[in-house]
Amino acid sequence: MAKAWGGAFDQATDPRVEKFTESISFDSRLATVDIRGSQAHARMLASVGLLTNAEAAAICGTLDDIGREIAAGQFAWKIELEDIHMHIESALIQRIGDVGRKLHTGRSRNDQVSTDLKLYVRDALASIDVLLQDLQQAFVDRSDADIDVVLPGYTHLQRAQPVMAVHYWLAYCEKFHRDRERVLDCLKRVNVLPLGAAALAGTSLPIDRHKTAELLGFPAVAANSLDVSSDRDFLAESIFTLSLIAVHLSGWAEEWILWCTTEFGFLKLPDAYTTGSSIMPQKRNPDVLELIRGKSARVIADVQQILTLIKGLPLAYNRDLQEDKLAFFDAYDTVFACLELAPAVVRRAALRVDTINARLEEGFLDATTLMEYLITQGVPMRTGHEVVGQLVRLCESKGCKLAELPLAEMQQHCDKITADVSGYLGTANVVTRLSSYGSGGREPVRKQLEAWKLRLARH
Numbered sequence: 509m510a511k512a513w514g515g516a517f518d519q520a521t522d523p524r525v526e527k528f529t530e531s532i533s534f535d536s537r538l539a540t541v542d543i544r545g546s547q548a549h550a551r552m553l554a555s556v557g558l559l560t561n562a563e564a565a566a567i568c569g570t571l572d573d574i575g576r577e578i579a580a581g582q583f584a585w586k587i588e589l590e591d592i593h594m595h596i597e598s599a600l601i602q603r604i605g606d607v608g609r610k611l612h613t614g615r616s617r618n619d620q621v622s623t624d625l626k627l628y629v630r631d632a633l634a635s636i637d638v639l640l641q642d643l644q645q646a647f648v649d650r651s652d653a654d655i656d657v658v659l660p661g662y663t664h665l666q667r668a669q670p671v672m673a674v675h676y677w678l679a680y681c682e683k684f685h686r687d688r689e690r691v692l693d694c695l696k697r698v699n700v701l702p703l704g705a706a707a708l709a710g711t712s713l714p715i716d717r718h719k720t721a722e723l724l725g726f727p728a729v730a731a732n733s734l735d736v737s738s739d740r741d742f743l744a745e746s747i748f749t750l751s752l753i754a755v756h757l758s759g760w761a762e763e764w765i766l767w768c769t770t771e772f773g774f775l776k777l778p779d780a781y782t783t784g785s786s787i788m789p790q791k792r793n794p795d796v797l798e799l800i801r802g803k804s805a806r807v808i809a810d811v812q813q814i815l816t817l818i819k820g821l822p823l824a825y826n827r828d829l830q831e832d833k834l835a836f837f838d839a840y841d842t843v844f845a846c847l848e849l850a851p852a853v854v855r856r857a858a859l860r861v862d863t864i865n866a867r868l869e870e871g872f873l874d875a876t877t878l879m880e881y882l883i884t885q886g887v888p889m890r891t892g893h894e895v896v897g898q899l900v901r902l903c904e905s906k907g908c909k910l911a912e913l914p915l916a917e918m919q920q921h922c923d924k925i926t927a928d929v930s931g932y933l934g935t936a937n938v939v940t941r942l943s944s945y946g947s948g949g950r951e952p953v954r955k956q957l958e959a960w961k962l963r964l965a966r967h
């Protein structure tokens with residue numbers, strides 16, 4: 509088959525080279541955006557007189573037909589045609605001849621592929637944002653039912669202080685909120701039009717890039733053709749943003765995997781989201797959560813891939829860049845799949861309140877609040893810390909809780925302790941005392957929940 513670029517060549521391409529250099533096996537998914545980009549380009553060419561309106565209309569209409577055939581799976585991919593851009597252009601030429609041969613006026617595949625990617629990434633990130641909001645909503649939706657549940661909070665995975673269960677849910681909402689902000693921020697750089705940079709230097713033809721930008725909904729036009737030909741920053745930061753989402757999901761998955769163990773016993777996953785063992789009949793394995801944790805590895809690897817790919821590339825387009833899509837598609841598909849499942853797991857998992865409560869008074873979760881009580885009694889913080897440390901030791905030797913120590917015995921360690929200390933001991937008291945802004949106590953968490961409900965309803 510004659511190549512679109514074959515005019516100066518006197519040898520046919522070695523079939524192994526065709527196989528090695530093709531990208532149609534992974535860039536066919538750019539078909540829709542490639543057509544959108546080409547239609548805008550054709551309309552722009554007509555607006556400056558490089559095409560007649562009739563020619564532009566013929567091109568746009570035929571591209572629509574081609575798009576429909578591709579969507580219906582009626583389009584044959586051929587590796588001799590390299591990539592999605594050549595497939596669509598050659599189909600166009602086959603159908604409308606010389607008019608089709610005018611489409612590539614004032615552009616090259618270099619600015620075309622970059623434009624396609626930006627259009628694709630823009631839609632992809634928008635769908636990630638929707639899924640992230642759904643996941644936040646899942647945490648908020650279950651919060652009313654969990655509003656009275658208190659959980660141990662951990663540092664170093666050791667019991668530390670009690671917090672409301674909803675404080676955990678909203679902690680994840682915060683992380684996903686930052687992810688959504690990052691998505692939005694990426695879009696600022698995605699939304700700069702490359703098309704019209706042509707191969708690398710722009711063109712001597714009177715194209716109107718601002719017109720193309722307007723047609724494609726890009727608020728800005730790239731100002732340096734050399735820069736934008738090689739720019740994949742928008743992909744690198746999009747993949748990084750996806751990787752951080754994957755990392756957040758992975759941390760959540762790990763936490764819930766722990767909570768499902770007999771040792772923790774905090775959570776029961778719905779059967780529909782667990783799998784059994786082929787040999788141990790009693791098993792319910794949290795495979796979905798394990799794979800959400802595991803799949804973060806590939807998204808993290810995708811960040812390495814894109815950065816390593818663009819590191820050390822001279823200006824402007826280099827064929828290495830063809831591999832950029834692999835990293836993005838993989839990161840996007842992986843995070844999309846995780847985010848599609850996560851909300852259902854969040855909505856349908858059940859807290860095992862009896863098991864949680866049975867051990868909630870273990871681990872001296874009230875020690876820090878007892879120390880703060882001493883501070884309110886005029887004891888310097890470091891002294892209070894020391895006193896409570898001694899009381900904890902005493903409890904450990906007696907096998908009791910702080911709330912079970914007789915008042916007189918406490919007073920032997922610190923004469924500032926009075927009978928009202930009982931109102932600071934036990935997790936139920938602690939969560940009513942935690943009151944600072946953003947803390948895990950009952951009231952601040954209630955306020956945060958109301959704020960989250962409003963925030964999600966507004967979006």
Ligand code: ARG
Pocket residue numbers: 531535590591617618621825827829830831
């Ligand atoms: N398939 C190529 C890619 O994805 C398209 C650009 C090819 N440009 C070129 N000069 N060969 O990067």
